[in-house]
Structures are given as structure tokens and as C-alpha cells.
Amino acid sequence: MKIEELAYHKTPLGELVLRRRDEPRLNDITIFEVKLGDEFLMSSLFTEAEEQLSRIALSPLEGELDVVVGGLGLGYTAKAALEFENVHSLLVIDLFQEVIDWHKEGLVPLGEYLTADQRCELRRGDFFELTKTGFDTAQPGRKFDAVLLDIDHSPKHFLDAKNQSFYRSESLNAVRDQLRRGGVFALWSNDAVDDEFRQNLENIFGKASGYNIEFKNPYTGGSSVNSVYTAFNI
Numbered sequence: 001m002k003i004e005e006l007a008y009h010k011t012p013l014g015e016l017v018l019r020r021r022d023e024p025r026l027n028d029i030t031i032f033e034v035k036l037g038d039e040f041l042m043s044s045l046f047t048e049a050e051e052q053l054s055r056i057a058l059s060p061l062e063g064e065l066d067v068v069v070g071g072l073g074l075g076y077t078a079k080a081a082l083e084f085e086n087v088h089s090l091l092v093i094d095l096f097q098e099v100i101d102w103h104k105e106g107l108v109p110l111g112e113y114l115t116a117d118q119r120c121e122l123r124r125g126d127f128f129e130l131t132k133t134g135f136d137t138a139q140p141g142r143k144f145d146a147v148l149l150d151i152d153h154s155p156k157h158f159l160d161a162k163n164q165s166f167y168r169s170e171s172l173n174a175v176r177d178q179l180r181r182g183g184v185f186a187l188w189s190n191d192a193v194d195d196e197f198r199q200n201l202e203n204i205f206g207k208a209s210g211y212n213i214e215f216k217n218p219y220t221g222g223s224s225v226n227s228v229y230t231a232f233n234i
Contacts, residue, residue: 006107009098013037013160018102026218032074032108034099039159044109047076048215049188049226050150054080056211056228057146057186064088066144068135070127071151072099075110077188081148082117090117091136091144093125095151100124127151128166131174143180150188155197157190167197172204172231179233187229198229206234 007018014037022028023045032044042050054077058065065087069078072094081090092114094100100122103111114120125137127149136142152158155167165171175185185205193210201208208231217224 007098007102009096011036011096011098014039016096016098018107034073036159039153041159042073044074044076045218046215046224047074049213049228050076051080052211052213053077053148053150053186053188053228054084057148057184057230058084058087061145061182061184062086063145065146066142067091067146067148068093068144070147070149072103072122073150074108075103075114077148077150078114078120079110081146082114082120087119090120092120092122093127093130093135094122095124095126097124128163128171131166131171131178135178143178143183145180145183147175147179147183147185148188149186154189154191155187155194169200169204172201176205176231176233181233183233185231185233189227189229191227192225193227193229201229201231205231207232 003019003021005017005019009016017035019033021031023031034041058081066089067081067087069081069092072092078090078092081087102108103114103122106112134140152163158164179185192212198208198210208229211228213226213228214223
């Protein structure tokens with residue numbers, strides 16, 4: 001199996017690698033993968049739950065929507081959001097400028113799609129820090145209709161230990177304060193729904209749901225499960 005390294009960067013969180021490979025076990029389909037240190041962040045083979053993050057969160061909303069996505073990755077959550085015609089603006093925040101550059105330079109399959117859409121802005125920033133001060137530094141006090149998060153593996157499995165504090169009440173309240181009334185905070189998780197976390201979201205936002213997203217796993221011949229949480233500011 002041939003693996004081609006498309007980009008390599010040293011970061012404070014470890015070596016950030018974008019690679020492409022043909023998978024002989026799956027008729028040589030081309031797969032793009034992102035790694036950070038020893039962690040696999042994303043694969044273009046498994047994108048169902050990332051796309052459902054946008055679809056489940058945005059489908060109930062009406063009118064022109066201003067949306068934030070935390071975590072760019074390979075861009076599948078952002079692309080699914082842009083498929084909604086009523087999305088007026090999409091601000092995608094990523095910690096690494098290098099990941100944004102992959103899209104601008106056409107190194108990843110969705111790069112041209114995202115950068116060509118005038119509604120979409122890719123901006124470097126620390127999503128978790130911006131929770132405290134405002135997601136849009138160019139427009140202080142700006143509120144959004146949806147905030148979608150796909151960074152950590154789950155509310156209990158973090159890429160950076162300091163992210164742990166985000167999943168507590170104070171930070172989640174700060175997210176709620178940046179939502180318009182009726183807006184939604186939604187979160188992707190690599191694990192099945194954790195009802196304790198879902199209940200915490202409900203206590204803070206007023207209404208919350210958890211959805212297990214089942215998808216085919218060609219390596220096992222069975223299914224795998226991720227999840228999506230939604231919390232509405234009622």
C-alpha cells in the first residue's frame with residue numbers, strides 16, 4: 001500500500017500530517033487522512049457523522065443563518081452546512097493555519113468547493129478561547145444561529161488536555177450566550193451518545209438531544225457508531 005505524504009508540520013500539539021493513499025482492500029479508492037501526533041483526526045472514508053452534524057443541526061432552523069464551525073479538518077462539516085441555501089454566512093475556525101492552507105492550495109478534495117463559496121470564511125483561531133471572548137473577533141458581540149463543533153474525539157477524549165474545561169457549565173454557558181434565541185449548539189463525538197452529557201446540555205440550553213449515527217465499516221464488514229448532540233437555546 002502506497003502512502004503519499006502531502007504535508008507535514010510541527011505544531012505544539014505534535015506532528016500534523018496530511019496523507020493520501022490508495023486502499024487495495026477497497027478497490028484502490030483514494031483516501032485522505034489527517035494525523036496529529038499518534039491521533040487519527042479524520043479520514044475521507046468515514047464522513048457520515050461529520051456531515052450529519054450540519055444536517056441535523058441546521059434542518060430545523062428557518063430564515064437566513066449565520067453559522068460557526070469549530071474545526072475545519074477535511075471540510076465535510078463545512079460543506080454539508082453550505083448545502084443549505086439559507087446559510088447566509090459560514091465562519092470556520094481552525095487552530096492551525098496549515099489546515100486552512102491545505103484547502104486554499106487545493107491539497108484536499110473539498111478545498112476548491114469551500115474557498116469558492118463567498119459565504120464561507122476560513123479563519124485561524126482557537127475555538128475554545130474564542131468561546132470566552134466572541135467567535136468573530138472582527139465583530140464583537142456578534143451572535144449566531146448555529147455553532148457546530150468537531151474538534152475533540154468526544155466530550156471525554158480530548159486532543160489537548162486543556163480542552164477538558166470546555167465541556168463544563170461555564171464554557172457551555174458562554175457558547176449559549178453567543179447564540180440567538182432558538183439557535184443551536186451541536187457537537188460531533190466519536191463515541192455513542194453519553195446521556196449524562198446530553199442531560200448537562202439540556203440543563204444549560206433548555207433542550208438537548210443525542211443521535212447515534214451508524215455507518216458501514218468496510219474493514220469490519222459491519223457498522224460503526226459516532227454521535228451528534230444538539231442543544232437549542234430556548
